[in-house]
Amino acid sequence: MEFKKIIEEKSDKSWEIFIPNLSIDCVIFGFHDTVLKVLVVKMKGNNLWALPGGYILKTENIKEAANRILQQRTGVQNIYLQQFRVFSDLNRSEGFFEEFENTIWNKQRFLSIGFYALVDFSIVNLVVDDLSDACEWKAIDELPELMMDHKSIFDKALITLRKQLNYKPIGFNLLPEKFTMPEIQKLYEIILGKKLNRGNFFRKMLRYDILIKLDESRKGGAHKAPDLYKFDVEKYQMALKDGLKEGW
Numbered sequence: 001m002e003f004k005k006i007i008e009e010k011s012d013k014s015w016e017i018f019i020p021n022l023s024i025d026c027v028i029f030g031f032h033d034t035v036l037k038v039l040v041v042k043m044k045g046n047n048l049w050a051l052p053g054g055y056i057l058k059t060e061n062i063k064e065a066a067n068r069i070l071q072q073r074t075g076v077q078n079i080y081l082q083q084f085r086v087f088s089d090l091n092r093s094e095g096f097f098e099e100f101e102n103t104i105w106n107k108q109r110f111l112s113i114g115f116y117a118l119v120d121f122s123i124v125n126l127v128v129d130d131l132s133d134a135c136e137w138k139a140i141d142e143l144p145e146l147m148m149d150h151k152s153i154f155d156k157a158l159i160t161l162r163k164q165l166n167y168k169p170i171g172f173n174l175l176p177e178k179f180t181m182p183e184i185q186k187l188y189e190i191i192l193g194k195k196l197n198r199g200n201f202f203r204k205m206l207r208y209d210i211l212i213k214l215d216e217s218r219k220g221g222a223h224k225a226p227d228l229y230k231f232d233v234e235k236y237q238m239a240l241k242d243g244l245k246e247g248w
Helices: 003-017 062-074 150-163 170-174 181-192 198-207 233-242
Strands: 018-032 035-043 053-057 080-087 111-118 132-139 211-217 227-231
Touching (some): 003 018, 018 062, 053 062, 111 150, 111 170
Antiparallel strands (some): 018 053
């Protein structure tokens, strides 16, 4: 069934079950093969892509709605979520739905609550719903054209991630349980948008005493196998309370 027909058929029920004029858009980050990626969906019968999003049931709070939307897209529960901004510009969505009647639910003015989410890339099971043709991970520097104001939402999420790098468990939620020092440095470099001195980064991370060096190394490379680490969760959480006071 074509996109327009599906939207029209869902409209009446949406008026019944969802809170009017309020929506959620999620920027879902994952880290894989030293690349920071974001989850996007390709709208049905359209060349535009979108951030995963949805509406808030009258029977749930905002955080519950965000978790439900994410689980429907990824199959994962208990995802790390952080609300970061409300997007309220006039006519955010009218252009995309200009061919629809004004009474259609999706054409109303919506204030969107932005969340960023950090997920373990390896356990995500991507789901394509009846409004989309694809659901894919894209590197943050190779994003396709996004619908409405979703590029702005993504940009603000990345800026927030950068600002909160020293205060939120970002590394813990994006890296696998065991990782190398070059992998965590690469993650920081991508988020910060700049190269970091390897020796200085190594010393700073060890100074915080938040990493546990394992008696294991990453096999399979052409060079010397790098040591593996994992987070000391208790010490990491304690350090984040005061912030990792570094000017990376």
